[in-house]
Amino acid sequence: MSETSKSLNFIEQIIEEDLEKDYSQSNLRFRFPPEPNGYLHIGHASSICLNFGLGLRYKAPVNLRFDDTNPAKEEQEFVDAIKKDVSWLGFNWDTERYASDYFQQLYDWAVLLIKDGKAYVDSQSSEEMAEQKGTPTEPGVNSPYRNRSVEENLSLFEAMKKGEFKEGSHVLRAKIDMASTNMLMRDPIMYRVLHRAHHRTNTDWCIYPMYDWTHGESDYIEQVSHSLCTLEFLPHRELYDWFLDQVVDPKKLRPKQREFARRNLSHTVVSKRKLAQLVEQKVVKGWDDPRMPTISGLRRRGYTPDAIRNFADTIGIAKRDNLIDVSLLEFHVREDLNKITPRVMGVLDPLKVVITNYPEGKEEWLEAENSPEDESLGSRQVPFSGELYIEKADFKEQANKKFFRLKLGGEVRLKNGYIIKAESCTKDTDGNIIEVQCTYDPKSKSGSGTPESLRRVKGTLHWVSTKHAVPAEIRLYDRLFTHESPDTQKDKDFMEFINPNSLEVITGYLEPSLKDAKAGERFQFQRIGYFCVDRETAPEKLIFNKTVGLRDSWAKIQQKG
């Protein structure tokens, strides 16, 4: 119902128009075509949501196709990681394909092009070819090998395939137009010699097809109706169509390439090459470092598939340059985590509180609601005693009325517990407050229904009983880059903008219910933020990642003074 009121993006409009003209819905087919040379990032997530979203919308199959035409860069590890990420996002592909499945067909078609006088073997160096290519403002000149006979081309190409030549000695080129205003049409390379083992075809081949020769033909083989890619491929479209013209059977569906703007996220880089650099130079600990904008990094950070999909839906798809503020991504993860995470208490920067009128040695277990957003999450018991931790930032000797927290002579409620009053505090020799002495109102227990418990005090603090507290390693993350757009600054390398303080590791003190928390589990630490258990956690040493903080209006009040 609500679907009908939602406006279409320009890709959907193109499809709707095609459906009105010469396509039926059963012709529709899409594909997500990553090269397995790295891990997927948030930009890919957008493309995944676009293609698979279209599949869902039109009940059309979507292939997962690995564009594996360059064995120098590709690895099985990346294939596995990509499959895991797409699945984790919640999408199911129709069939798993590889461009390498089509190497023989591509080769046969190339032979046809040669026989047709549309392709030739060039035996120059890449430098010589680059010189002849011209510039965007000057036409290129023809290769001296451009008019080799069909017979010579055929035998040379076969010799290339058989491994008789060294890398760089010969290439197969399409014979198009060295004067085209489109640089890509100036006799583009179709095949190069590469004596490399491929992660799937091993050493079966020593010539490998280039992207342009492979992609459109693969779409055609799979009968993909709409081949969607980013805007930097727009100049490739003319070549995509030219290659298709050489092989298409008019009775079969002819794929269309259409382009959309890649999504850029502020304060990070969205480029596999640059992300690989961060990994190689050990700026981060790996592709799934929680600071990385990779899908695996976001997953480890505690992001949910729903958060990422909602984000992708919200930012939409268009053709103009963009820089999406990370705050929008953070909004979506908070929105989802607020609904699904149980609330717990943990103190990250502890200050000891002693309740002087609490019976010596006594402890009691208080009932605590797991989520105000979801009653079905039930409740748990939290231990209370006469010695607790609260956050250092939650106590001041003196403060104005804007400070809703604990101050000398002031009262505050301990969440799920009692109202306490600060009576005095002690300091170390440097003047740092190391302990606060309080009294509590025994009749003010949360949920007891007494008049005292119904009293309204300004602030509510989270806390942990010192005796029961579980220490845990807490990893706090900040933006990886200090600049909102680190890789678009003229004369500056993006590496210059790396935030040196993007990771802070501290020890936090958690309520004991967290003792058995398992890797991947997510929680809201009340009044602080959302956290998830890292995969490196162990029973004797819990490790939590901070996903994102709660919105903090107190921080804003403080900033303003």
Place this chain on the structure above:
RNA sequence: UGGCCCAUGGUGUAAUGGUAACACUCCGGUUUUUGGUACCGUCAUUCUAGGUUCGAGUCCUAGUGGGCCAACCA
């Protein structure tokens, strides 16, 4: 001394020739045993100049600004 793409609040998207809409951010407020959540409110002469039209964010022309194109990468 070229070709192509793009231009709507701080950000991202919508309006399909007919009242500039939605979300985020920011700012202000209500509720609250999380300074969270929820809810309410403020924030735009649609890059500029011409033109077509009863009517232009939308169509046309020019300008301005931004982006892409010269890897045996994808």
